[in-house]
Amino acid sequence: MTGILVGLIIAVSLIVLVQLLRVNELISQVKNEDPNLVNDDDNKSQGLLVFLIAGVLFLGSVLWQFKYWGIHILPPASSVHGATIDTLMQVTCGLILFVFFITQPILAWFTYKYRGNSKRKAHYFVHNNKLELAWTIIPALVLTPLIIYGLNVWNNITNVDTSNSQVIELYAKQFGWAARYSGNDNLLGSTDFRLVKGMNELGVNMEDENAFDDFITREVHLVVNKPVLLKMRSQDVIHSAFLPHFRVQMNCVPGMSTQFGFTPTQTTAQMKEQEGENFDFTLLCNKICGAAHYNMKMTFIVETEEEYNKWISSQNTLKNTLTLK
């Protein structure tokens, strides 16, 4: 029934539209001009519209969005390297917005100012080498320090000293996360995917001594200001460990191990004060991985050393949980 009604509405609209166009044509036939050629009046109105819409309205809406939706962006980074990323982002955005708010108004203004009329002619201006050089060299000169700056930040992030970092493994699978702590020896036991069975969800090789003090959790606790090295693995397809508040992201690829080192600088408690009681540092999956890609989460809790030690003491090592006693 709804289908027939919709069909009828479409059909009637089409007929009305066609008739309107027909009428329009007949009127123009009387006036002896092609209604589809552009005249000076069109240029005046469209030129004005470009200025008003692509200029004023668009740029105004951009400012509005910054004001009312800009508040939703992530809070400042809660990690050492994250702060350097935030600064780089601010500098880059500053540059981008500078260029944006110069070129867009020029576009809108030129389009309005030079709207056509049949009484004048355009200016025959073919090329100007000085101008070309200027707007090739200036972008190059502006981009060079930006590139160097960016490469510097990247280099520091990827070559961070991890010799004192606490090693924690993040294990991704359809559709959830597990974390494996490396224990007191700070060494993760080796793994083999063929060992995944029953309680041994992560395929840890229990013949490797390093695995004895490992333990698995569904929630990650970190000590504030202590460096940590996350090592990622995947059980099935490509996932991606995304910790937006720490500015951490790294793909989890089956068949290989990836890693990302960082140091958290704020406790969960501090963030709750800042952002509200409902805040938590969260791990999300950020690479399409199947039906429940949208629902892979794990909480990260950053706390003081005492709180961390209390939590640790309640964890059970793999030696106890996986091997027969």
Add this chain to the structure above:
Amino acid sequence: MSEHHKETFITKYIFSLDHKMIAKQFLITGMFMGVVGMTLSLLFRLQLSNPGESFAVLEFFLGEKWAPGGVLDPNMYLALVTMHGTILVFWVLTAGLTGTFANFLIPLQIGARDMASGFMNMLSYWFFFAATVVLLSSLYVETGPASAGWTIYPPLSALPEAVPGSGLGQDLWLIAMTLFVVSSLLGGLNYIVTILNLRTKGMTMMRLPLTIWALLIVAILGVLSFPVLLSCALLLIFDRSFGTSFYLSDIIIGGEALHNTGGSPILFEHLFWFLGHPEVYIILLPALGIVSEVMSVNCRKPIFGYKAMVGALLVIALLSFVVWGHHMFLTGMDPFLGSVFTFTTLLIAIPSAVKVFNYLATLWRGNIRFTPAMLFAIGFVSTFITGGLTGLILGDSALDINVHDTYFVTGHFHIVMGVSAIYGMMAGVYHWFPKMYGRMMNKKLGYFHFWVTFISAYGVFFPMHFLGLAGLPRRYYTNSSFPMFDELTNINEVITFFAIIGGLVQLLFIFNFVYSIFKGTVANENPWKSNTLEWTTPVERIHGNWPGELPTVERWAYDYSKPEFDEDFVLQTVPLKENEINH
């Protein structure tokens, strides 16, 4: 001499060897697929802005299996997103854009009777048609169409147990893409050889309209990069169907450990993006070429800096081969490699900036005529600036860490491809419609179409940058799983609202297009008073383009408002006056 051969309905409309007819075949198929792709996006946008809510229209389109009770199934969500991307990137913006305008414009603008091989050209379209049929059929298979994203990373795309669409749906996708690549290669070969060999007397390379330069460079990009996609796909086919381990290793799926060891999904990514990145320039460059043409004609001024524009196209094309790693910053690849790709990616900003400044300089002191095509060209410049600038953030590896695979990326690539390149395509359709069909498209409907589209497009894609900076990942079925995203709901609603409006107004464009083919006001030979050769062909359109001798070219394509002439345009065939400065 034009070729006289007896034309039947079949040889004229179906298995045509006439490049103009083949162009229209590409255009119509591209437009049809555009409607399909756009509809898919509206379906999943409904779910995104109103998660878990029931929509009768979802059940109407997708049936009870994939939208039980009107609520979208999560697997089908991924399928819709995948097919939307595939259809729009390849079917609409590659075949629909290049297939239409390369076929239509190349012989006409260089002064040739037809392409070097009309037969290969005809094959190019029919391979494309076959690819279309196969891809559309994949929408109806029981386990659903391909669902691993248009980028089909394995293992997700290799294992039906990981997502149902990776079964038959993915097989059909791979077959369709193979046919598609063959079609593209057949076309590209023709475009290159025709431009290099069949230019008419006097048409030197530096007298070519910029559109032809862009199409030539795009064709070269295509013949060099599409084959690598084929090699990438071949290895995937073997992993999927013959148990090899090119991309697969150490996998447990559906509770079973697979036998594969030694494979690397990252190898797939390298091969895929080696095509994938040039692909987006294959999409962008024709639009750049069309906009150069449309702007110049409608500003009644030469395009500013013709040589620099050609140079910029060449540099962009060359650089496009060495930036692919910026899609892979976070795959665990060597950080030094990441630095190299950041460097090359940010370099591309320079020729792109040159082009934008040259467009602005073309507008300066012009005498602008606002045809609907010109409005779309101006819209192109606006969105190319916006989208290009956010590329500076994404190309910087350190900044990419927090925006990779978020809506920031989605906003960026939609603004440059889904808006800029589409605007280029629209500008082309409105501009060359009189030459394609001998009639004018309705101007008022054109204006309405442009303004509603312009406002809607920015309304959909600009807010996405904020979603991305808030940490919202892409390809999420719903954002309601994480409390941190609850405050973003109203932004998502605004986006869906504009998406629906923007989508619906395209129907008006299609109506205008179809209506004008039959009932549009009759055009004369050169309604835009343009210089280029296609406007010297008769309105009746014949196979062989010119009824008598081929035209001879005496000047470049951009003598608009030249002081030595009273008229504000000079056809390329007009000989130089005595003492006239030649460009």
Add this chain to the structure above:
Amino acid sequence: MELLVKNKTFKQLLWIGIGSIVMFFAGLTSAYIVRKAEGNWLEFDMPIWFTFSTITVIISSLSLWLALKNIKQNKSASEFLIATLFLGFIFTFSQIQGWKDLVSQGVYLTGEGSNPSGSFIYVITLAHLFHLIGGIFALFITTIKSKLNIYSKDNYLGMELISIYWHFIGLLWLYLFLFFSYS
């Protein structure tokens, strides 16, 4: 289209197409190199049949060259074309024997005991054979046309085109053979 222009354009079309095929195999051989560098790579000898294939394909290029030489002197090319076709079939047979040889050596495409180094050889040589068989089809049509006396010293574009393609496929095999043997 004038015959001279037609000759030039069709040859260019073929050369660019060959460029595309080169890129296809470049993708595959790059993947091979990248994967090999990661270790866990089974080493084995090339089957002797592949050496035989190499010799066969070189001879087939020779016979095709002789066919072209003949038609330029307005002599019959059909015998040499048929010889080339025959050698093409021998090449195909030899490749299949080569694969059988690999299997008996314990080098498999897939399954238990397979290794990417084996998988790559199978896939790449199969892809090459596929392109050669395409050449056989074209050569078959050329041979028929030759038998029907369609070619002459003023009109042998079809023969030139299949020659260019055939020599390319032969050279491609030579490159792949040396690549697998010595990389």
